[in-house]
Structure formats: C-alpha cells, structure tokens
Amino acid sequence: xxxxxxxxxxxxxxxxxxxxxxxxxxxxxxxxxxxxxxxxxxxxxxxxxxxxxxxxxxxxxxxxxxxxxxxxxxxxxxxxxxxxxxxxxxxxxxxxxxxxxxxxxxxxxxxxxxxxxxxxxxxxxxxxxxxxxxxxxxxxxxxxxxxxxxxxxxxxxxxxxxxxxxxxxxxxxxxxxxxxxxxxxxxxxxxxxxxxxxxxxxxxxxxxxxxxxxxxxxxxxxxxxxxxxxxxxxxxxxxxxxxxxxxxxxxxxxxxxxxxxxxxxxxxxxxxxxxxxxxxxxxxxxxxxxxxxxxxxxxxxxxxxxxxxxxxxxxxxxxxxxxxxxxxxxxxxxxxxxxxxxxxxxxxxxxxxxx
Amino acid sequence: xxxxxxxxxxxxxxxxxxxxxxxxxxxxxxxxxxxxxxxxxxxxxxxxxxxxxxxxxxxxxxxxxxxxxxxxxxxxxxxxxxxxxxxxxxxxxxxxxxxxxxxxxxxxxxxxxxxxxxxxxxxxxxxxxxxxxxxxxxxxxxxxxxxxxxxxxxxxxxxxxxxxxxxxxxxxxxxxxxxxxxxxxxxxxxxxxxxxxxxxxxxxxxxxxxxxxxxxxxxxxxxxxxxxxxxxxxxxxxxxxxxxxxxxxxxxxxxxxxxxxxxxxxxxxxxxxxxxxxxxxxxxxxxxxxxxxxxxxxxxxxxxxxxxxxxxxxxxxxxxxxxxxxxxxxxxxxxxxxxxxxxxxxxxxxxxxxx
Numbered sequence: 001x002x003x004x005x006x007x008x009x010x011x012x013x014x015x016x017x018x019x020x021x022x023x024x025x026x027x028x029x030x031x032x033x034x035x036x037x038x039x040x041x042x043x044x045x046x047x048x049x050x051x052x053x054x055x056x057x058x059x060x061x062x063x064x065x066x067x068x069x070x071x072x073x074x075x076x077x078x079x080x081x082x083x084x085x086x087x088x089x090x091x092x093x094x095x096x097x098x099x100x101x102x103x104x105x106x107x108x109x110x111x112x113x114x115x116x117x118x119x120x121x122x123x124x125x126x127x128x129x130x131x132x133x134x135x136x137x138x139x140x141x142x143x144x145x146x147x148x149x150x151x152x153x154x155x156x157x158x159x160x161x162x163x164x165x166x167x168x169x170x171x172x173x174x175x176x177x178x179x180x181x182x183x184x185x186x187x188x189x190x191x192x193x194x195x196x197x198x199x200x201x202x203x204x205x206x207x208x209x210x211x212x213x214x215x216x217x218x219x220x221x222x223x224x225x226x227x228x229x230x231x232x233x234x235x236x237x238x239x240x241x242x243x244x245x246x247x248x249x250x251x252x253x254x255x256x257x258x259x260x261x262x263x264x265x266x267x268x269x270x271x272x273x274x275x276x277x278x279x280x281x282x283x284x285x286x287x288x289x290x291x292x293x294x295x296x297x298x299x300x301x302x303x304x305x306x307x308x309x310x311x312x313x314x315x316x317x318x319x320x321x322x323x324x325x326x327x328x329x330x331x332x333x334x335x336x337x338x339x340x341x342x343x344x345x346x347x348x349x350x351x352x353x354x355x
Numbered sequence: 356x357x358x359x360x361x362x363x364x365x366x367x368x369x370x371x372x373x374x375x376x377x378x379x380x381x382x383x384x385x386x387x388x389x390x391x392x393x394x395x396x397x398x399x400x401x402x403x404x405x406x407x408x409x410x411x412x413x414x415x416x417x418x419x420x421x422x423x424x425x426x427x428x429x430x431x432x433x434x435x436x437x438x439x440x441x442x443x444x445x446x447x448x449x450x451x452x453x454x455x456x457x458x459x460x461x462x463x464x465x466x467x468x469x470x471x472x473x474x475x476x477x478x479x480x481x482x483x484x485x486x487x488x489x490x491x492x493x494x495x496x497x498x499x500x501x502x503x504x505x506x507x508x509x510x511x512x513x514x515x516x517x518x519x520x521x522x523x524x525x526x527x528x529x530x531x532x533x534x535x536x537x538x539x540x541x542x543x544x545x546x547x548x549x550x551x552x553x554x555x556x557x558x559x560x561x562x563x564x565x566x567x568x569x570x571x572x573x574x575x576x577x578x579x580x581x582x583x584x585x586x587x588x589x590x591x592x593x594x595x596x597x598x599x600x601x602x603x604x605x606x607x608x609x610x611x612x613x614x615x616x617x618x619x620x621x622x623x624x625x626x627x628x629x630x631x632x633x634x635x636x637x638x639x640x641x642x643x644x645x646x647x648x649x650x651x652x653x654x655x656x657x658x659x660x661x662x663x664x665x666x667x668x669x670x671x672x673x674x675x676x677x678x679x680x681x682x683x684x685x686x687x688x689x690x691x692x693x694x695x696x697x698x699x700x701x702x703x704x705x706x707x708x709x710x
Contacts, residue, residue: 179388
C-alpha cells in the first residue's frame, strides 16, 4: 500500500484516538481556564500534521501480522504526542511565533492574554509560561497511549521504555545543536550524530514500538532501526535544503530563518568545508552577526550556491537513502508486501519532497 | 521510627540511587557540552532537599511489610525527579533566580553562558532554554525508577500510571494558580482545590506508589490518600505563612515575593474575606500594582496582621491536621508501629515547622 493510501485508511482513525484523549480531559474538568487550556491543546493537535510517526508505528505492526486489527491505533499515537510536545518547547526556545503558517502554541496564549487583559504578567511572559506547561502536559499525556489499551502489560512497559529513550535522545540532539552554534569547526559526522538524535530517534522508536506490539524478531528490529534512523537523517537533510532554498508557499516556512539563526545546517557545514578561505571567512563573519539584513542573508545563500552545497547535501542524503533501501531489501522476505510498499514509498517521498 | 531517624537511615541511600542514575548518563556520553549539562543536573539534585517524597514512599512500603528489604529505594526516587522537574520549570515561569539560597537551574546556565561567551543568544535566553530542556530531562528520567528495578512489571506499570496522574494534577494546580491571579473573588475552597492539586497530589502519589509495591489493600490506600493530600495542604498553608511572615534566615526565602507577585495565598484570601471594605479595597489596589515599594509590601503585611490572618490560616491547617490524624488512627491496626510513628511525627513536623 502506498504512503498516500495509508494516510487515507488511517489518518482519520489516528485523529479520532487523539481527540478522544483530549476530550476525556476536557469533559472531566470544571474550571473554565483549564477547559480553555485543554481545548486549545486539542485544537493545536488537530490543526495539521501528516501523522508520519503513528503511520510508521501502524505499518510496522501490520508488516508482521497475517490478519490486521485496530488495537494498534491507540498506542501508535504516543510518539505523536512526544513530537508535538517537543515542537511546543522548541518554538519557545527558538522564538518562533508561527509554525507552518499557524500560530505556535505559546503564541496562542499570548493572544489569549491580550484578549482577556490578564494582570501581573506581560502577554509574552504569559504565553511562554503556558507554553512551558503545555509542552509538559503533552509529553506526559503521551504515556496514556501505553497505559490503557488492549495489549499485554509487558509490551506496554517496553513501549514506555522506548518512549523514554526517544525523549532523552531528542533532548541530547537539541542540546548538541544549541552547542554547535558556538563552535567554529564542525564536520558532517557531527551533524549526522546530531540529527540522528534530534530527528532520527523518534522515527526509529515509532517504528520499534510497532514492532514491539507485533513481537517482531530481533534481527528485523535491527534492520527497521537502520531504516528509521536513516529516514530521519534524510528528512532533516532535505528540511535543511528547503529551509534556505525551498518555496515558502509550499513549505509554509520562511527561507531566511536558519541562516539568520546561524544554524549549523548541512548546507552551512558543507559550505565551510568546500569554500575558499576568503569565502569561508565571509560566511562566518555574516552568520555571526546578531542581526542580518535581507541582502546579507542573500549573500550567504549565494555563497552556498557558489560552493554547490545543494548537490553535496543531496549526495549525502543519497548515501543514507541507499543504506535505508538496503535494510528494506533484507526485510523483504520477513514482512508483508503491502507494508514493504509503504516503507519504500515513504522513503522516496521523504527524499523527493519539496514541502 | 521518628521522621529524623528515617532520614538518618535512608537519605544517604536515596541520594546514592539518584547519583547512580545521573552517573550512568554522564559516563555514557562523549560530547563535552552534554557532560557539563548532566553534571550540572546531578549537582542541582544533590545540592539539598529533605527527600520527603522518597521517604514517604519507603515508609509506606515498609508499613505493610513484616520484613524490610531495600528493593523499594530505587522506585522511591521517581517522584523526587518529578518534584525537581516542576521546580526547574516553575523557577523559569516565576523568574526566581534563586531557590533556598542556591542558584535556580536556569540561572546556573545563564552564568555558564557568560563564562564561555557563547554566541547568538543572550545569557538570559540561553539560561531559560536550557532550563526548559532541563526540566524535560528530569521528568522523563524519573520514569527510569520504574523501568528497571526488582519488582514485577505489573506493579511498575501501576507506578507509572500514578506518576502520570501526579504530573497532570500538578500541572492543573499550577494553571489554576496562574488564573487565580486574575480573579477578584476567591474562596478558601478554591484555594484548597488548587493546593490539593499543586502540592497534595505528588505527596499522595509518593505514598500510593509505596503502597502499590507492597500490595496494600484498597481501604488502606484510601486512608493513606486522605493522609497524603492533607499533609500536602498543611505543607502549603504553612509555606504561605512562612512566605510572608517567616524568618528569611531559616527559610532561605525572601518574605516579599508572594505579596509582590499578588499570589493568591491563603493569607490574601482570608484577608480579603475578613477585612473591612476599605481595607479590602486598599489591599487589592496595592497587590495589583505592577511594581511595589518595600513600604507598600509592609503595608499589605500590616493589613494581613490587622485581619488576624495568621491565626485563621493556622485554624485552617488545624482542620486538615485533624482529618489526617483521623485517617492515621484508622490505619493503626493495619500498619507497623514503626511507620505509624513516622507518619504521625512527619505530620507534626510539617504543621509546626518554621523553615
């Protein structure tokens, strides 16, 4: 089954499971501010998202099953909570008030504050405070996916273990990225380590949680793990390219953010490794400025082009694509054809995406 | 066994268990920034704290055991992680740079930033960012107390369930408190609901996690639950009194913070309920000011005294003290004498404390 068909079959069911968790919270609460708060979280969750992580969990579960069942839908949404929680906290840290054209979670509460003229706190402090708490709510509520479902307790405890590991890896990835901004010399290996943690781990664990519930053998889990981490790495490489050279109308993301933040994207690392000493010096000079003009952002982009970094990064993505495909090939006889098609199609989609 | 004796017997062991979790993280990491980060978390954890929550968990476990064992020490530390995680996030939200005379977690990283002259982020933003991530690290790592210990998986899953419930209740309590600042009329019942969630729930769940591991009967759990929530309520009432009328040298906490923040402490609520219309108007006028002078803070304190609120709040604490003692009396024949003594002694300690 193609990735798009999987979306058609499962996305609505995934959304229903997400809704039911927040609905039960909203219903059980009397306090009107708490009702507003949980309603806003619910709205935030349902505002968009392809649900790649739950879909990967479901597909992996199905890959090993002779007969499909829907027990997996509830536990599949756990990592989607973790993903959203980390977006909520990241947007506060990065001071991003919008994500994919929609208000960030903390920004929604800044507006709430302005509307109700709350006292004793500035709108911005109020928004950030509710954002910090909001991320916490979402992180911990994700555990409910594993605490009350139709699977054995043993499997649920394994799933929680993976949820915890994924969370710790994301945190380590974000910390390494924060520290990277302050370092002068960086290799592509450092970058790959960082994105494996920041992006790869959660995709990998979403897959392994599905494998856990279908009791897949350990050799298959190893191969799935390679596929998952590499899928995450490719996703991030392409994200970096689109973040400076994408079509804003398609990505919903401004193409100057990464450059202004001095983010150590694969583009920047490749540019620093491949440019002449003079160009390299100029790039560093530009990205270290606390504020950059539009012309300066464009100058960095031009220097990236001069070093032909898009092609280098595509080559890099290609290397991980081949490794992921290789892992899939070894899985071919062990998993159902329909899910094999899903995994291959998703790999192509992530590699070729322009949004 | 008295509370102080329990500290003597167990505090070192609790600290060893906490250390071992952070040490294993520090050892497994190569990246130097991550090493600094986890070392700082470890230092923060070991800087102080009476470990009331782990002690309550251990004592409850022991209360139902004919022979004691040390299996409970590792799972007992889970709620201490949750407690510290919420302090880390609260200190960012409340902009408290110190806690009990020591630098808050986010403030440590503000200093780190200044020392290493990191780029692209102000020291304050850097401190807050690492603080947000730091709280996340701590509350997810708390799960390790239940993921790898000597108990049955079934009991561990129950413990995780209680950890999740406690976390959600703390969050709801903090949100209700945030919203309270914006409300004009408040009853003591609203206050009790808020502190039951914010402070009572984690104490209650620490106890119930101990009861869970010793497989206590459900009637005992109900009584323990009443004891725990009431202990939390008393703790918070006394905390409010000490927060405006305590001895800073003993509490390590300035006595103007709550008044300046316009926090809806039991003192303020009682003062608004008991004062003349004129005094009430003046109190509201003062606490709604964005900035208060020292003289204005003292004026609020004087108006509190005029309304005799310390005694009203002590009476309030007394009511919950009696309920807690009542629950203990009903437990007397079901639990060991040694732990009965611990519970009674702790109740008195929390009620009578001046620090």
